[in-house]
Ligand SMILES: Nc1nc2c(ncn2[C@@H]2O[C@H](COP(=O)(O)OP(=O)(O)OP(=O)(O)O)[C@@H](O)[C@H]2O)c(=O)[nH]1
């Protein structure tokens with residue numbers, strides 16, 4: 118059994134590493150641990166000729182092995198650690214044919230680590246347009262490597278990469294630049310002190326702020342017979358190294374790479390004129406955002422209603438088909454209701470990730486960074502914070518990971534702390550269902566009230582993020598120097614494959630990740646809701662029957678019967694049924710309905726006295742001032758695991774407490790408060806929406822913040838502050854509106 | 856002494872030899888080396904950041920950084 122070949126895809130940002138990765142691995146990719154994460158490293162398996170397999174690693178882009186931000190150090194850490202399980206047998210440097218010079222800088226550095234290195238020259242389809250010609254054979258000789266000319270867009274050259282990887286043993290691992298040329302005196306001394314070590318690796322360990330296991334920094338600093346150099350002197354040498362490398366590369370390119378500027382044409386200049394324009398730039402950005410929100414609200418409504426109905430039908434079917442018993446109840450009321458609460462998000466999440474990946478793929482996102490940088494600075498943020506703040510609208514977790522590209526620690530920390538205020542897609546189902554319930558239909562200027570409300574909620578989240586950033590900027594006393602630099606890539610039509618994979622992968626990991634939590638919570642809730650220890654619970658049948666005999670049916674049941682009869686009468690009359698026949702059938706129907714109503718009242722009485730009911734009742738005084746009953750209280754409480762649990766929890770609680778299957782929305786609309794008015798009214802609905810807008814209800818986010826800031830202090834601060842703030846705002850809103 | 860921050864729309868300059876090593880390495884790696892050309896493409900609202908073409912690399916940098924890069928302006932603004 119031969120082991121898989123370890124391959125690492127390395128290259129400057131935006132050269133097409135992920136595109137090559139997608140081509141090589143297809144959908145055989147492993148997804149990250151947390152929902153939505155793949156910003157770090159992506160792994161996949163690729164089948165090579167002659168039955169060999171390769172384990173492919175997609176890494177974040179880096180300009181060189183001199184790192185300035187966290188995502189870049191990941192690459193250096195991997196390449197310097199021979200013991201890492203992912204340490205590459207062969208490195209594949211992906212370069213962009215338009216920026217070959219700059220890309221080769223990284224190539225020469227990696228080759229100097231004595232790793233067999235293949236050069237992929239990607240975007241070959243753009244050579245004609247840009248008037249570029251390349252002498253591949255000559256370049257292979259000069260660079261002492263093998264080159265694959267590839268276009269992932271046209272799907273050419275991929276097989277060539279596979280062949281080169283399969284044949285990696287024949288690729289030279291001789292270094293290109295002799296490090297002693299950087300400073301003969303200094304490197305000679307290094308060599309004397311550490312005769313065992315590789316000089317270039319030593320040099321990297323000395324100059325980089327990264328943790329390296331095999332050659333510890335400390336050992337070098339402690340070597341007494343070796344006088345270290347000051348930071349300034351080291352930097353000077355790094356400058357020298359860069360100059361030397363560029364000399365080398367220029368000499369090679371002079372003979373192998375030609376650009377005919379006359380033939381070059383591009384959209385960049387004219388598009389940039391408009392898209393980064395002082396006025397139109399913002400206008401366009403705003404219109405794009407507006408379109409996204411309107412689209413999400415309108416388009417995803419249909420599949421969502423459909424899914425909602427399907428799950429209600431499935432539960433009904435299970436109940437009617439399987440023999441009655443505990444298992445059937447668990448399936449219909451616990452599991453199907455719970456899964457329905459997850460699946461219903463898929464349309465929106467897919468849409469959101471679709472839009473975000475389109476913005477990123479097309480190159481537009483960098484323009485937004487450029488436009489927003491100056492505006493963000495008063496808030497202690499950078500233009501680069503805009504990317505996390507926008508993708509936070511899909512999910513805070515990848516958004517917080519995306520802050521890794523921000524070089525300045527203070528700006529990065531603030532971005533991490535405020536990102537959870539942005540409206541992640543887990544809030545969306547809560548908002549959508551509440552908006553549909555409490556916000557009237559109708560429209561102004563072609564925008565529906567409901568869509569406007571949603572838009573407003575997004576703005577509130579974003580505004581709150583900015584506001585708290587401003588406060589944090591004043592409070593936090595962190596000094597850090599930063600170099601803000603963004604590359605503005607050429608505009609490109611998004612690659613369909615990249616977009617599709619991103620959407621599938623992110624949606625999948627979101628559904629699976631959140632799904633596990635929701636499923637577990639649903640089952641626990643169902644169990645707690647169907648069991649109880651009190652006498653009330655055990656004797657529910659008798660107690661409720663007696664009460665109905667004495668006091669009659671509850672308002673809820675009366676409404677229920679009335680509504681059903683009314684709609685029956687309407688349809689029967691439309692069909693032209695004779696008056697006495699109608700009278701008779703209505704009597705039969707009423708009889709049937711009241712039996713059902715009794716059963717329902719027993720079920721809901723039981724629920725109220727079950728474990729969950731008693732816990733909820735104990736908790737009720739806390740949420741009563743916000744306009745919620747104990748069932749909503751439970752849903753809010755379980756939402757602290759993850760917001761998206763809200764709808765699922767209500768679905769589970771309601772279906773335990775009822776006898777028949779209904780869509781979640783209809784159930785919620787039918788809920789009444791103590792006075793017989795709809796429980797979900799404008800006041801309580803808005804109070805709930807505001808609570809969800811501000812509260813920190815996501816354990817995965819807390820975990821990721823802990824990891825990214827390396828301390829519990831920040832996530833705990835977020836949890837405490839955001840939740841208390843949410844409570845206060847929701848309280849105020851309800852008390853004003855009621 | 857002229858710096859990148861002094862460039863006007865469409866103007867070009869050639870980076871001067873620098874003796875001080877204050878510039879971040881990353882900038883050098885992106886092509887900010889003596890003798891290379893810089894062209895100003897766009898200025899963001901409120902005059903910051905600026906968008907330049909640094910010998911083929913299209914970058915946005917803040918004005919504070921641009922002020923550190925000395926150059927010789929070679930091309931007057933074309934009529935706009
Ligand atoms: N014209 C053309 N565009 C390409 C080709 N390959 C990739 N692209 C585009 O290049 C852009 C960047 O591709 P990615 O695969 O995301 O690049 P990456 O190197 O993974 O980028 P980072 O992860 O940000 O470092 C996308 O807009 C792609 O659609 C190609 O062969 N030809």
Ligand SMILES: [Mg+2]
Pocket residue numbers: 134135136175176177178
């Ligand atoms: Mg990538």
